[in-house]
Structure formats: structure tokens, C-alpha cells
Amino acid sequence: MSLAEFLSGLNTILNHLFGTGLPMFVFSLLSAVIVILLFVMPLGGVSTYIERKIAADFQERIGPNRVGPLGILQFMADGLKMFLKEDTMPRNADRMVYNIAPSFVTAGSFGAFAVVPFSAYIIGADLNIGVFFAMALGSLVSLGVLLGAWSSDNKWSLLGGMRGAAQMVSYEIPLGLAVLSVVTICGSMSMHQLVGMQAWPTAGGEGHFWNVFHNPFMFVNFFIFFIAALAECNRVPFDLPEAESELVSGFNTEFSGMRFGLYALSEFADVILFACIATAIFLGGWHLPFFDLQNLNLGLTIGEMSLNPLIQSLVMIGVFLTKVALLVFIVMWLRWTLPRLRVDQLMNLCWKYLIPISFFNLIGAAVWTWVFEGQSLLQLVGKVLGVY
Amino acid sequence: MTIADIFVGACFILGAFGAFFTAFHPNILYAAISLILSLLSVAGLYGALGADFLAAAQLIIYIGGILIVILFAVMMSEDIYKKRFFEGAKKYIWPTIFSGIVFVTLTRVMMQVDWSNGSTPDFEPTSRAMGWALVGPYAVTFQYVAIILLFGLIGAVIIARPAIKMKQRAAEIAVEDNTEEKDA
Numbered sequence: 010m011s012l013a014e015f016l017s018g019l020n021t022i023l024n025h026l027f028g029t030g031l032p033m034f035v036f037s038l039l040s041a042v043i044v045i046l047l048f049v050m051p052l053g054g055v056s057t058y059i060e061r062k063i064a065a066d067f068q069e070r071i072g073p074n075r076v077g078p079l080g081i082l083q084f085m086a087d088g089l090k091m092f093l094k095e096d097t098m099p100r101n102a103d104r105m106v107y108n109i110a111p112s113f114v115t116a117g118s119f120g121a122f123a124v125v126p127f128s129a130y131i132i133g134a135d136l137n138i139g140v141f142f143a144m145a146l147g148s149l150v151s152l153g154v155l156l157g158a159w160s161s162d163n164k165w166s167l168l169g170g171m172r173g174a175a176q177m178v179s180y181e182i183p184l185g186l187a188v189l190s191v192v193t194i195c196g197s198m199s200m201h202q203l204v205g206m207q208a209w210p211t212a213g214g215e216g217h218f219w220n221v222f223h224n225p226f227m228f229v230n231f232f233i234f235f236i237a238a239l240a241e242c243n244r245v246p247f248d249l250p251e252a253e254s255e256l257v258s259g260f261n262t263e264f265s266g267m268r269f270g271l272y273a274l275s276e277f278a279d280v281i282l283f284a285c286i287a288t289a290i291f292l293g294g295w296h297l298p299f300f301d302l303q304n305l306n307l308g309l310t311i312g313e314m315s316l317n318p319l320i321q322s323l324v325m326i327g328v329f330l331t332k333v334a335l336l337v338f339i340v341m342w343l344r345w346t347l348p349r350l351r352v353d354q355l356m357n358l359c360w361k362y363l364i365p366i367s368f369f370n371l372i373g374a375a376v377w378t379w380v381f382e383g384q385s386l387l388q389l390v391g392k393v394l395g396v397y
Numbered sequence: 398m399t400i401a402d403i404f405v406g407a408c409f410i411l412g413a414f415g416a417f418f419t420a421f422h423p424n425i426l427y428a429a430i431s432l433i434l435s436l437l438s439v440a441g442l443y444g445a446l447g448a449d450f451l452a453a454a455q456l457i458i459y460i461g462g463i464l465i466v467i468l469f470a471v472m473m474s475e476d477i478y479k480k481r482f483f484e485g486a487k488k489y490i491w492p493t494i495f496s497g498i499v500f501v502t503l504t505r506v507m508m509q510v511d512w513s514n515g516s517t518p519d520f521e522p523t524s525r526a527m528g529w530a531l532v533g534p535y536a537v538t539f540q541y542v543a544i545i546l547l548f549g550l551i552g553a554v555i556i557a558r559p560a561i562k563m564k565q566r567a568a569e570i571a572v573e574d575n576t577e578e579k580d581a
Contacts, residue, residue: 103426138450141450141524145461151461151465152464171469178465181461
């Protein structure tokens with residue numbers, strides 16, 4: 010069930026109050042607004058604060074501590090500052106391209122959240138091509154980076170943009186191959202079905218536990234996905250497009266005010282997006298080991314209505330976001346630990362190591378699926394031990 | 398008129414606009430950017446007509462791959478503001494003839510299709526059927542296209558490589574290594 014269908018349940022209330030309901034597209038728009046305003050924006054904002062706090066911890070500083078308790082309102086102050094700042098533009102900038110470039114990046118990274126399955130009941134749109142859709146929108150991000158870099162008429166920007174586009178186009182290949190292996194073993198691209206198949210295995214059930222533990226090839230593929238996703242988000246150790254010690258700030262050097270804010274916010278949104286996708290397709294989404302949350306039943310009711318879907322949803326969102334938060338923390342941890350790669354090292358890593366390994370893993374995963382008829386390692390072990 | 402009709406109409410109009418400016422905009426950079434509009438509209442049309450996989454593939458291949466390469470080429474060329482794409486009508490003779498042939502062919506094909514069932518189709522998953530078609534009836538065609546791509550790649554390598562022959566270069570390297578060892 011998609012979020013829009015979930016929301017259209019409101020029509021019964023509206024019918025009761027005003028005697029008339031709203032058309033479906035209103036709920037579609039509403040669900041898009043809810044996903045962006047309730048999940049993406051606050052998560053992106055808070056993660057800038059968390060990033061600075063973690064950086065401070067790693068460097069034995071205190072970090073932001075003035076705005077609000079423990080400085081937690083710092084990101085709101087930052088956001089307000091970005092809104093109020095003067096929007097400057099270099100004199101020789103290409104006016105039209107400069108203006109539209111940040112929106113490509115924002116559209117790419119925010120739009121892909123439509124297919125992120127936050128729980129069994131809350132997903133923006135359960136597209137049949139879900140995970141492919143998210144990757145397709147990722148190509149808008151590299152377009153926005155390249156256009157913004159070129160249009161600001163600054164050689165640092167241009168260098169950063171060239172690096173960014175080359176890097177994103179290259180790392181899309183191992184990323185796509187890692188995703189393809191998941192699609193191979195699950196036989197679906199819909200995020201909802203991909204997560205649904207990762208339930209704890211039971212007798213006669215469809216679940217085969219988290220894809221990362223499906224077989225040895227998938228275990229390696231998860232790390233390939235993670236590395237390639239780091240490069241797609243331009244995060245350390247792959248932050249060459251905005252290497253601040255070489256290129257001032259890289260492709261977004263000349264952007265100020267909310268235009269810069271859009272670039273910064275969508276970078277954090279991108280990190281969260283890839284953490285969400287990794288959680289959904291490799292780490293089992295909202296599924297926990299030993300227990301299927303869809304069987305959770307506390308028996309609470311309001312009158313006739315059972316509260317089960319609501320409670321399940323909340324628990325599932327909690328589990329999902331915990332996994333996402335762990336992945337995001339690892340990304341930040343890496344940022345304050347590893348040095349930056351050189352451009353040639355970056356390309357070598359992608360073309361000489363990640364792509365051959367991921368091709369091997371794709372074939373390996375396909376052969377495993379064919380030999381063991383889609384069963385995971387855990388299911389095979391369970392069969393041998395006679396658990397079910 | 399439903400929302401879907403408005404969306405399809407907007408895609409048609411924007412796609413035509415984008416295509417027109419791609420062909421006739423005097424500035425080559427804006428021509429490339431108009432191509433984004435055109436390709437996005439075509440992706441939107443695919444999506445609206447139920448070809449969801451094709452829409453995403455359009456985004457990932459044409460915008461994520463080909464358009465980025467085009468932009469690389471355009472942005473790396475010098476003085477793109479001075480160069481005029483439109484340099485007299487002479488350039489347009491052959492393209493007009495070829496696109497005219499394509500237009501006539503497509504129109505004839507369009508005439509043969511029965512369009513009476515005018516409503517937009519129901520949303521059905523297409524990816525599975527496409528996958529089976531690519532390994533089944535169209536397997537040979539698919540492999541043929543792959544071979545053409547391989548030729549393209551080999552051609553690119555030959556053009557990009559320095560003109561020194563492999564053996565000659567290896568011999569030079571061996572000589573350099575020897576002298577270095579003697580120096581040491």
C-alpha cells in the first residue's frame with residue numbers, strides 16, 4: 010500500500026464532515042510533501058548537526074553548543090541564515106544555467122525518496138521498477154553538478170564539476186551491478202517486494218533473511234555497493250569534486266545563500282538516500298532477525314478499529330531508521346578517518362577492482378540462485394539442521 | 398480532461414520545444430541544454446503511457462550517460478559563446494533530407510497502427526516481459542547491438558592511444574630500465 014492510498018483513508022472522515030471527498034491526485038501530492046517535509050528535510054538538517062558533533066568528538070572538541078540544548082537547534086539557525094543571505098552571482102556566470110543547476114541536484118536526490126520503503130505501510134510510491142527508478146534519478150544529480158560547475162565561470166568549480174561527473178558516471182557501474190545481483194536473487198525491482206523477501210525464514214514462508222547474508226557473493230557485494238555509494242555522494246574518501254584543500258569548495262564554490270543550501274542539503278539527502286537503499290535491499294529494511302514484525306499483535310483497539318497497523322508502522326520505521334542511522338554514522342566516521350584518494354587512484358579502484366569483482370559476484374549470485382533454487386545460506390542450514 | 402491528459406500534453410509541447418531549440422538555437426550550449434528538456438519530456442511520455450522501465454532507462458542512459466558526454470564535449474570546446482551553430486542554410490540540406498525520410502517512415506508506421514483504443518493503458522509491469530523478449534525472440538538482435546558497441550569502444554581506444562607501436566614502446570622501456578640499473 011502506498012502512502013497516497015493510506016492517506017486517501019482520510020476521505021471517509023472528509024465525507025463524514027463535509028459530505029464530499031478529494032480526488033486521488035491531491036493525496037499523491039500530499040504524500041510527496043509529507044515524505045519530503047517529514048523525512049528528508051529534517052533528516053538532512055539534523056544530519057548536518059550530527060556530522061559536526063561527530064567531527065568534534067573525533068577531534069576532541071566540543072562542537073556546536075550555543076543554539077538550544079547541546080546546540081541541537083544549530084541546523085535551524087544555519088537554514089535560516091541560508092535563506093536570508095544575499096544570493097550573489099559571478100558577473101560572467103551563465104545566468105540561466107546557474108539558476109537551474111541546483112534544482113537538478115535537488116530533484117534527483119529528493120525525488121528518489123518516493124520509492125524508499127519506510128515501513129510495510131508507508132512508501133511514497135511502490136513502483137514496479139523502484140530501485141531502478143532511484144538509480145535513474147541519481148543521473149540528474151551528476152547533471153546538476155556538471156552544469157552548476159560550468160556555469161559559475163570559475164576554474165576551481167569547473168575542475169570540481171569535471172571530477173564529479175567523471176566519478177559519478179564511473180561509479181554508477183559497480184553500483185548498478187551490485188543492485189542487479191539483488192534483483193537477480195529476489196526476482197523483483199519493487200522496493201516493497203525486495204524488503205518483503207528478507208523476512209526471517211519460516212516453514213513455507215517466502216523470506217530468506219537479509220540479502221547481505223544470502224550468500225558469500227552478496228556479502229562482498231554489499232561492501233561494493235557501500236563504496237560505490239560513497240563515491241556517488243562525493244563523500245570522503247571520494248570527495249574530490251569538492252576537495253576543499255585543492256579546489257576551495259569545488260563545484261559549489263560560487264554558489265551562495267539558498268542555492269548553496271540546496272547543494273549542501275541534497276548532498277546530505279543523498280547520503281541518507283543511499284543508506285536507505287542499502288538498508289532496504291541489503292540489510293532487510295524493517296525486518297529483524299528471529300521475528301517477523303508483521304506478526305506483531307498487541308491487541309490494542311479503539312472501539313472497533315485495531316491499532317495494529319499503526320503500532321507495526323511505528324516499530325518498523327524505528328527499525329528502518331536505526332539501520333539507516335548506523336550506516337550514516339559509518340559514513341561520517343569514515344569522513345574523519347580516511348585521507349582523500351587521488352584522481353587516478355579513484356579511477357583505478359573503480360575500473361580495475363570494483364567492476365571486475367562485482368561482475369564476478371553477479372555471475373556467482375546468479376549461479377547460486379540457479380543451483381539452490383533461490384534459497385539463502387540460512388535456509389539451507391535450517392534445512393540441514395531440520396529447524397523447519 | 399484528467400491530470401494524466403494535461404501531463405501528456407505538457408510533455409508533448411515541452412518535448413517539441415526542446416527538440417526545436419536543440420536543432421536551431423544559435424548557441425551550442427543552449428542547444429545541448431534544450432536536449433535535456435526534450436529527453437526529460439520523452440521520459441515523461443514513456444512514464445505516462447505505462448512504459449515505466451523505458452522511462453527510467455531513458456533517464457539513466459540518455460541523461461546520465463550520453464548527455465553528460467555531450468556536455469563534456471561542448472564545455473571543453475573554446476569560445477562557445479562566439480561560435481555560432483547556425484552558419485548558413487547549406488549545413489541543413491542533408492540533415493533535412495534524412496530527417497524527412499525518417500519522418501515519412503514514422504508517419505506511415507503511425508498510420509498503420511489502430512489508435513481507436515485511445516485511452517491510456519493500465520499500469521502493468523513491463524520489465525519482466527522485456528527481459529524475456531531480450532533473451533528470447535530478440536536475443537540475436539541484442540547481441541548484434543552489443544557487438545556494434547564493442548566496435549565503438551575499440552575504435553575509441555585506437556583513436557585515444559598514442560601512435561607508438563606496442564613492441565617498439567616495450568623495447569624502449571626495457572632500454573630505459575637497463576640504463577637506470579647501470580646508473581644505480
